[in-house]
Amino acid sequence: MNRPSVRTIAFYLPQFHPIPENDKWWGKGFTEWTNTARAKPLFRGHYQQHVPADLGFYDLRLPESRSAQANLARDYGLEAFCYYHYWFAGHRILDRPFNEVLASGEPDFPFCLCWANQTWSGIWHGAANRVLIEQTYPGIDDHRRHFETLLPAFSDKRYLTVDGKPLFIIYKPTELPNAAATTDLWREMAVKAGRDPNALVMSARLGVESQSVSEPTPPLCGVAGLPHGWLPIIITAVLFGLAHTGYGPEPIPLFFLGLILGYLYQRTHRILPCIITHAIFNLFTVILLWRMAFAK
Secondary structure, eight states: OOOOOOOOOOEEOOSSSSSHHHHHHOOTTHHHHHHHHHHOOOOOTTOOOOOOOOSSSSTTTTHHHHHHHHHHHTTTTEEEEEEEEEEEBBBBBHHHHHHHHHOOOSSSSOEEEEEESEEEEEEEGTTEEEEEOOOEEEEEEHHHHHHHHHHHHHHHHTEEEEEEOOOEEOOOOOSSSSSHHHHHHHHHHHHHSSSOTTTOOOOOOSOOOOOOSSSTSOOOHHHHHHOOOOHHHHHHHHHHHHHTTTTOOOOOHHHHHHHHHHHHHHHHOOHHHEEEEEEEEHHHHHHHHHHHHHHO
16 A cells, blocks of 8 residues: 655644733733744854744734745645644633634635643743643543534635545643543544544644554554654763763763753753753762772
């Protein structure tokens, strides 16, 4: 059986317009542009700030901005946008741009949805323990209401399909308390809505091996995101150990240090814990070498 050709889809973060929640958490008028404008280089050769080029500091409330994005994507060969979609037990957030795309029919550019089902915290602002909105799963009635909000999008002629089935991505399917029961319910609701009983729901976790949330159905699609998981950590740790060959400890303990540093950064997205850990390791290395020299 021939493999399908690669289809290039751009993930679409709808954070580039102000909302009341961000006004409350981070100050009046906050958008992701606020963070972009604040960025500063942290080391020699570090390219910051990244100033937007063709489209400028666009506002996603403007249909002209959304149309310009679609035109740019089309010019560069992208097939569709995948809009991040948020559902917190019935509470929706950052949904205005997509709602207007759906209601207006513009831009005439294919799209699909990705349910970004994770708790929002202040991790990007150095406050990982500050919970802004908690992702919860109250039960079957909540999943039912959720699917009812998705049906109009699935029915849109622009919605991206694979073998005739709407492509719906779940960011963290393994966090659903009963993923198989959820997708079974959604398929039943699809039948009642007059759709193919299998007209749902291909899912994967970003950056991790593709997986279907309904077992034992085989994986239906994969998503290539930014490197995530243990593979990039291991590769970086090997390079870290080799780069320090001949300087102090042998590569093997440095490999394990690289694993720890990579894991810390991936979990916290902060460089400071890595610096502190590296400094502690260097301190113990100096003490160990000093004791070995003294023992001789």
